[in-house]
Amino acid sequence: MSLKSVTALRAVALRYGSLFFLMVFWIALGLASPDFFTPANLLTVALQTSVLAIVGLGMTFAMLTAGIDLSVGSMIALTSALAAGLAARAASLPHGAYAGQGLPPVAAIGLALAVGGLLGAVNGILIVRGGMPPFVATLAMLAAARGLTLVYTGGYVIPAVDPVLTFWGAGQVGPLPVPVILMVLLFVVLWFILTQTRFGLHVYAVGGNEETTRLAGVQTRRVVISAYIISGLMAAIGGVILMGRLNSAQPNVAIGFELDAIAAPVIGGTSLFGGVGTLQGTLIGAFIMGTLSNGMNLLGTDPYLQQVIKGLVFMLAVAWDFFSKRK
């Protein structure tokens, strides 16, 4: 093979490698189980992937600015607890710490999303104003948001029974589960923002070279803060969906979820060094992770071993990122 065709092949592999991997993965599962390619099962896979995909899309913005958001798992827990807790009537709460009438479910969800966006902004401000490495700022937020969740719930599960509250996680529109619809809608909106707006281009530019971008007259601090707001907001949406799917807010939900949420963009080709990546890649990465969990559950893999396998897949994806950076 000539050098040129090797280079071309490599470019194709870099671009479509994860899609190819997902296809092979699905075909293998289809051969192993005749039920895999039934519409019902595919919708199940999509439903099980939706939270990861949505949070991963937000994470992609943070990672494109050459950052990372480790706080997403804790944010999911905090926002799902807030949505359920604010909507609940005092009497129905397990430990009765907060009195009074519950808020209308839509208002409770709105407030939970606002808190997600706000904490995302705090992450961004700690990074650009406080000069903290994103790893450290969001690690601190990981601890703080989880702590807030435990303080707010007192460590108890908050039930969520109102159908409007759980609609976002458990509802259906026709045959389609609402989380799958949300995943598609959010993908389209975020894709538009990232590829068609000045802000989107500036997200890539900041991650490519912050100083050059600043010298071009771009307000780089605003760009970075906005990226973390998007990441926080997507985590909050994930929290609301999860609360609906579980019919409750659980203070220990989504512990360790940041690993999956980082793995999805990285498997989908987003660089850990910033400036490179796509949302369609993240979607594919999320489906690879989702299918992996789904497949291992179907095969009855030991849940402890599942952690090991996920870790290995993540390691391989990171190794691939380093490999493809080295020309």
Next chain:
Amino acid sequence: MPVHFTMPDRLLSMEHINKSFPGVHALDDVTLQASAGHVHALVGENGAGKSTLMKILTGALPKDAGTISLNGREVSIHNPGDALRLGISMIHQELNLIPYLDVGQNMFLGREPTRSPGRIDWATLYERAQAQLKLVGIDVNPRAIVGELSIAQQQMVEIGKALSLQARLIVMDEPTSSLTERETERLFELIRSLKAQGVTVIYISHRLEEIFEIADRVTVLRDGKWVGDYTIDNVTHADLVQKMVGRDIGDMFPRAPSERQNVVLEVKHLFSASFLRDISFQLHRGEVVGLAGLIGSGRTTLARTLFGVEKFEQGEIWIEGQRVTLNSPQAAIRHGIGLVPEDRKTQALFLNMAVADNIAMSAIPKLARASLIDFGRVRAAAQEYVKRLNVRTPSLQQLVRNLSGGNQQKIAIARWLVLNPRILILDEPTRGIDVGAKAEVHALMTQLSRQGMGILMISSELPEILGVADRILVMHEGRMAAEFPRDQATQEVIMLAATGASNGAAASARGQAK
């Protein structure tokens, strides 16, 4: 005395500009005046202050004192945005593009055309980018990723970007350093058409022939001071070189010629993909060889190649009659080579560690007993070299960070002396250190060569090269351009060879030297 023109069409006037960095007076009362529609060249040796002056003009650095006026009105420039708004743009020597973005995205970053607020009009953006690319005359797709273009293409994209800003003053810092002859010609055509439109270009280049081709006037800086301002027709190449280097070196470097002994290092036909083109030379025990050349001529690459940091594709390296493989710093150290790198703070020292630890670092295996560090021997070795090199430090436990530049440099050198190398390579050994310490470092080099060490010293200061070296090699664009024995070298002939001005003259000088 700066000349004050009373030209009505004077566009730019920078007067009495002063700028100091810790320990260096980088610009001392410098004046630069350029007329509208002129190409004004700015020349001087490395470190003369050209880049600092231009950074002040484009808002990348604040000035300490002085005034900047445009069209006779004083302006204040505090950041790059201010300069852009005033119509001043700059083409940087080191490229200022984002490698992952495409050509169009880079050109219009921060001022993207929009369809509705915030939404980029991609069609218009690429159309305009295409027009700029056509203007600068390169055949590149505006959607091509910048990181996949050649350096020359990237340079042309950068030029296209600067032109698209519609600036009335464009600073070009070594714009041709990575261009081919044809691309350079195209750039000159562009500059001429800019002139015709009344745009002023400030042109920095080490290639004096270019300045004679394109410039109308030239300002010479030396050691941060204004030397003169001339109409290009009134000066010759030799005049400019003389004004750029024109120092009286006097008796700053008194030194008897040393005893040249056997060849300790011989390099034969070294080629490397990174930069070196057919490098051959010899270094003898007991001599100091000076390696001159402009920044970017390949001197540091050569030093790093000899020390096993950079790879080479072709050629041979012999040490005392034996062919050696230098594929790592460990191998180089084993063969008795030491390198004191150019950047003291990031490459030579452990700033947050003690003087004693810094001196002993490379020799830890030698100073160990049964694989355990013998701190008594470390202290003794450190004590010995602190005394021998006259390092002024309150104690061996002082952090190196807290010492002066000169004392830091002595420690960087001491680290090698503990290993007693056969060959010591010093890259800009006296940059940024005060005069007294400089003299001590020079005396130390002389003393070491007397003891039989072979010393290769890279320096951008010609008086230092002339004062300290027994023999002088000059590099130009990755090649050995010339070689002079000490008594035949002058600043002028070295500078001529280093600027590639007259390869004929350089070659004949090399012929004489043999």
